[in-house]
Amino acid sequence: xxxxxxxxxxxxxxxxxxxxxxxxxxxxxxxxxxxxxxxxxxxxxxxxxxxxxxxxxxxxxxxxxxxxxxxxxxxxxxxxxxxxxxxxxxxxxxxxxxxxxxxxxxxxxxxxxxxxxxxxxxxxxxxxxxxxxxxxxxxxxxxxxxxxxxxxxx
Numbered sequence: 244x245x246x247x248x249x250x251x252x253x254x255x256x257x258x259x260x261x262x263x264x265x266x267x268x269x270x271x272x273x274x275x276x277x278x279x280x281x282x283x284x285x286x287x288x289x290x291x292x293x294x295x296x297x298x299x300x301x302x303x304x305x306x307x308x309x310x311x312x313x314x315x316x317x318x319x320x321x322x323x324x325x326x327x328x329x330x331x332x333x334x335x336x337x338x339x340x341x342x343x344x345x346x347x348x349x350x351x352x353x354x355x356x357x358x359x360x361x362x363x364x365x366x367x368x369x370x371x372x373x374x375x376x377x378x379x380x381x382x383x384x385x386x387x388x389x390x391x392x393x394x395x396x397x
Contacts, residue, residue, distance in 0.1 A: 244353040248291035249332055252298065252387040254346035258336060262301035263386075265291050265330040265350070281326040288330065288358050289318055296334045296363050300344045302383055303336065308367040311342070317361025328352045344368050 250323045254262040267283045297310040324330065331351040338345040344365045350358040 247294055247386065248287055249295055252295070252383075253331075255299065255302060255387060258339065260333070260335045261274060261295055261302075262334070263291075263295045263332045265332055267324055267326055267328045267330065282326040282329070283326065285318070285320045285324070285358060288350050289315060289360060291330075292332050292334060292350060292358075292360060293363050295332050296336075296346040297365060298383060298386070299334055299336055299346065300339065300365055300367065301379060303339065304367070305372055306379045306383070307377075309370050310344070311366045311368070313364040313366050315360060315363050317359075319359045320357070320363075320387045321359065322352065322355060322357040324350070324352065324357055325368055328357075330357065335360075336359060 249263040249265045252261060254260070265288070269281075272281045293312050293315060297312065298307045301308060329352065332348065333351065334346050334348045336344065336346055344367065346363045346365075348360040348363060351357050370379075
């Protein structure tokens with residue numbers, strides 16, 4: 244992944260879950276709603292959670308696989324996300340198979356779930372070049388905050 248729609252990873256449990264932060268700013272690709280308030284398009288929040296899920300799968304398999312988004316189903320927008328919001332993105336690994344994986348995801352703001360996705364399905368392919376796997380690992384480490392900076396995301 245060349246660009247991320249989330250800001251950083253704040254927690255990672257190999258084979259189980261990942262959590263990240265998305266700070267919604269004017270640079271986030273917002274639009275103007277009917278009442279002239281700026282909001283963050285739900286599709287971009289969904290993409291951010293899908294990216295985070297891809298990182299969870301890749302890191303859980305020691306960066307040996309290329310993870311490709313396959314399908315998203317059951318996305319529910321529960322609250323608008325507006326400019327200035329800080330989101331906690333939570334992704335749980337539901338199933339990890341040899342060539343595919345399934346996750347569930349939620350975006351939380353101010354202690355309430357703002358967006359929920361029932362199922363994100365990914366396909367996976369073995370990485371042929373070690374330098375690509377090494378690059379993915381390096382990017383993941385730069386997104387992952389040190390243990391001292393982690394927040395409780397339960």
